[in-house]
Amino acid sequence: GHDNALAGGKRPLHTIIPAMVTKNDALVGPFGVMGGAYQPFGHAHVLTNMIDYGMDPQQALDHGRVFWGKDGVLEVEACVPEAVRAGLRELGHTVRPAKAPWGGGQVIHINGQNGTLVAGSDGRKDGMAAGY
The missing domain is CATH 3.60.20.40 (Gamma-glutamyltranspeptidase, small (S) subunit)
Structure with a gap:
């Protein structure tokens, strides 16, 4: 539950x-x-x-906004620029789009x-x- x-x-x-x-x-x-x-x-x-x-x-x-999912993957809202997403990946984070805000x-x-x-x-x- x-x-x-x-x-x-x-x-x-x-x-x-x-x-x-x-x-x-x-x-x-x-x-x-x-x-x-x-x-x-x-x-x-x-x-x-x-x-x-x-x-x-x-x-x-x-x-x-960004936030860690239950599996430790960094979820990123759609409005976060791709350059920021790329920077997070360069820092070693696994990044995926957030399903919802x-x-x-x-x-x-x-x-x-x-x-x-x-x-x-x-x-x-x-x-x-x-x-x-």
């Missing part, structure tokens, strides 16, 4: 893992990524896109200068970023 099938004495594969990001004790914003075993990797991917690469929430969520997520970023909110909603799932 499924890894998360209900059974006595069993722990779930994962729990829902929304997150709150802070910087210097100030709230930067909440975010969450869904997708089973992808979740921890997805959280790291979205945060890396925003913190290290300066992407806004929508860009960070839209960015192409990985995960989904939502991000709200709070601008520390003026308090405005910038949000993103992952097109891989239902949802939207809306302001008021």
Whole structure:
């Protein structure tokens, strides 16, 4: 059966893992990524896109994803450029196209200068970023 099938004495594969990001004790914003075993990797991917690469929430969520399949093969979404795929192969990874998009997520970023909110909603799932 499924890894998360209900059974006595069993722990779930994962729990829902929304997150709150802070910087210097100030709230930067909440975010969450869904997708089973992808979740921890997805959280790291979205945060890396925003913190290290300066992407806004929508860009960070839209960015192409890779993830290891249960057999250890690196599955790559269709939007990941072939040059990146080739680079992964050169590093020794076995790469195959992902059968479906990985995960989904939502991000709200709070601008520390003026308090405005910038949000993103992952097109891989239902949802939207809306302001008021």
